[in-house]
Amino acid sequence: MSGPNDSYDPKEVAALSDDALSGAVDAGAAAFAAAADLDALAEAHTAHLGARSPIALARRELGALPPQARADAGRRVNEALAALTAAYDERHVALERDRDERVLIEETVDVTLPWDRAPAGGRHPLTLIQERVADVFIAMGWEVAEGPEVEAAWFNFDALNIPPAHPARETQDTLWLDPPEAGVLLRTQTSPVQIRALLERGAPCYIAVPGRVYRQEALDATHSAVFHQLEGLAVDEGLTMGDLRGTLDALARAMFGPEARTRLRPDHYPFTEPSADVDLECWVCHGTSTEPGAEPCRTCRSEGWVEWGGSGMVHPVVLASAGIDPQRYTGFAFGMGLERTLMSRHDMSDIRDLVEGDVRVTAAMGREA
8 A cells, every 4th residue: 555645656556547446336336237136236335335345445545645645536436436336326226126126026925815814614404494494484474483402202102192002103203202201202303393382372372383293204305304394374263264274375485486386195193183285396396207208206205395394274183282272262273394495495305414414515506495
């Protein structure tokens, strides 16, 4: 390094020569331009603008120059430093812009997606159909009643005119609780609530009873050992079979629309007289499977109709069992399968889809049953 009092041409100091300064600027600008990211640019900044860079070393030489040469050399060093700083700043801005654009693409957040991973889900369609049916009868001025699922044999059978020798009491239909001789069972129908309601309310009485029932039945497309029924009971003065048919028609239209087709077939039930089965037109084949050469239908077994439930005028013995005078009052009752009601509304062909726990069923049907 030169001494402060030497008299010499500053161009002889190699670090302060025009070529050295121009070379430092060119080398630094090239390094900045070649930096692929901000980390590489920071390394280039240290090499060309840091404390041990050629420009920094040249600035140190200024203190050793005589006064007459220091101003010119300082101007040239400052110009070189300004040029390098401008090149660095330009490249830094460009790399920050590229980084921000890349982050917007790579780390974008779709705000239209659900905010959590838990699906919304839905209530079970059987729950919703029970509420819908209840709404229909409440609008007609009826009450909704409930009863125990573990029932006494007297309510389930005896009070409904089903004597001890009746086939429905045998184990192939009824699920008795141990010991069987105790006379306690899982109710086979919602009809016991008829007796409980009449004993509690007396007559007149208009009730709808949605609920779960149990029978020993083989599982197939239209049968299950555990299923749901809708029980209806009306007891008043002057009720006839015409009132029953009008109520059933109103229920069918409310459940399936104005085009719903039903039919009554004579049948026998111990607790009604006369009695009739209520059938729905098959919701899968719409009766076409009965035509010659048609594709068979497993839902209706190619009969064109599916049994919906039973109905009839309340037997006088049943009224008397509940303390109602059968000479003054008459009544009608009906029981419908809610699973079949739901299947008909949604064109389902297999009852097992409702009980196998497939969440796609509730996702598709759990908002409107």
